[in-house]
Amino acid sequence: MGLHFSHDTLPQRVHFGTGRAAEYLADEIARFGASRVMVIAGRRDADTAADLSAQLPVALHYSDIVQHVPAESAERARAAARENAVDLLVCLGGGSAVGLAKAIALDTALPIIAIPTTYAGSEATNVWGLTENGRKSTGVDAVVLPATVIYDAELSRNLPVGLSVASGLNAMAHCIDSLWGPRADPINGALAAEGIRALATGLPAIVEEPAGLEGREQALYGAYLSAVAFASAGSGMHHKICHVLGGTWNLPHAQTHATVLPYVLAFNAPQAPVAEARIASALGTDTAIGGLNALRKRLDAPRALKDYGFTTQDIPEAVSLILPAIPTNNPREVTAANLTELLTAAHEGSTPGP
Incomplete structure (x- = not known):
């Protein structure tokens, strides 16, 4: 207690x-x-x-x-x-x-x-x-x-809008992974939630006014909070996936994280109700995945791993490399079958949901 x-x-x-x-x-x-x-x-x-x-x-x-x-x-x-x-x-x-x-x-x-x-x-x-x-x-x-x-x-200001979006969603991935990382704790959770809120405010402002400073300040603030939370909580499932994809197939870092994030959230959220509620609250929506999907649509975020050179033929090797690295405390058991399903959906860019 x-x-x-x-x-x-x-x-x-x-x-x-x-x-x-x-x-x-x-x-x-x-x-x-x-x-x-x-x-x-x-x-x-x-x-x-x-x-x-x-x-x-x-x-x-x-x-x-x-x-x-x-x-x-x-x-x-x-x-x-x-x-x-x-x-x-x-x-x-x-x-x-x-x-x-x-x-x-x-x-x-x-x-x-x-x-x-x-x-x-x-x-x-x-x-x-x-x-x-x-x-x-x-x-x-x-x-x-x-x-x-x-x-x-x-x-x-020199950072193009598309890369700003991908980079900002990479920061949001730090926040979300921090809520179920190996060393997740209430302090990490508080930092992560405020980071999500700041990024969800700042990124649309950047898209709407690329030369404006207020959105970029919010995004930098959110990115810092996300990183502090992540450094303490450690790499969760999302980052284990993306480290393999980036290192093995040289996929672009920010775009890979931005693409994979909603699939991991949809995978874990049903088994992590406290984290799910915190993410939804920070996004100002009823559900975490609904809020993230709406934000990604508004931002025209990266959608599919196939757009960056990852192929269906690569999925079995990716599964074999990722599976041993998944933290034991992940909210949902990860198997070769459901990881294959997740990577297939991320490859195709289908809209993830509960």
Whole structure:
């Protein structure tokens, strides 16, 4: 009877303010006393990274970023950091940029300042991932947790609407998985519910007014909450599926998560009534899957895995790789048969329901 749980809160400084990223970044670099900074940013964010760091002690600008962080890509980046005697990492962009910084930190223990321009949420977790020989490995290590995160909605204006939607639904997947993850607890649940509410508010605003800042602020806020909840609760069924699909078939990260999410929710929700009610309440609807389906329709969200190169011939191998990774506390028993059914529906893009 009563509440009984254990909860870890990760140590991290968060700065949140539209138009203030340059100020925050300079202050943080000074706080660390860094003199040889490695700035990691992809092509879309290269100009922004250059502007933010123009007056800072940058030893190296690095742009060789590959999604799912292949091991060879990580080793090239680590070598570059060592060759340039880097003493601080600054990553600007989405999950791939943050993931590469984490891969460097895992080997060097260098501190990270993360400046997200998407809603991936990796910046607020101590989870790393590397892909090698078609398999994605993940782990947890305090050394990869960014010491500082800087959120500035102004910097996300370059993120196209379609990718904003996919990335935001990836963040919502963090929230929903947190409600039945291996270490789910009431604190994670509260953070996740507020994250769902913020994302359900922010994403439609982005679609309706792509240049507006209010929707992007809400989405960044929701993404942070989702990641904090996820870091504590751990990977649930949804993320185990998507890690296999992304690492083995190199499917696009955000779109894969956005596509798979409603199928996992429809699968688990009937056996998780407390979580289902919390999700529905956060979405402002009678049922969780009804609310998510309505939101996805409004956002014109990604619908089918077949659109990203996943085939029906791939499903048996996916099932064999995913099944052993499903957490034992998943609300519903997962079998080869029902997992095959779930992946088949996600492949085709049929509308999931209870």
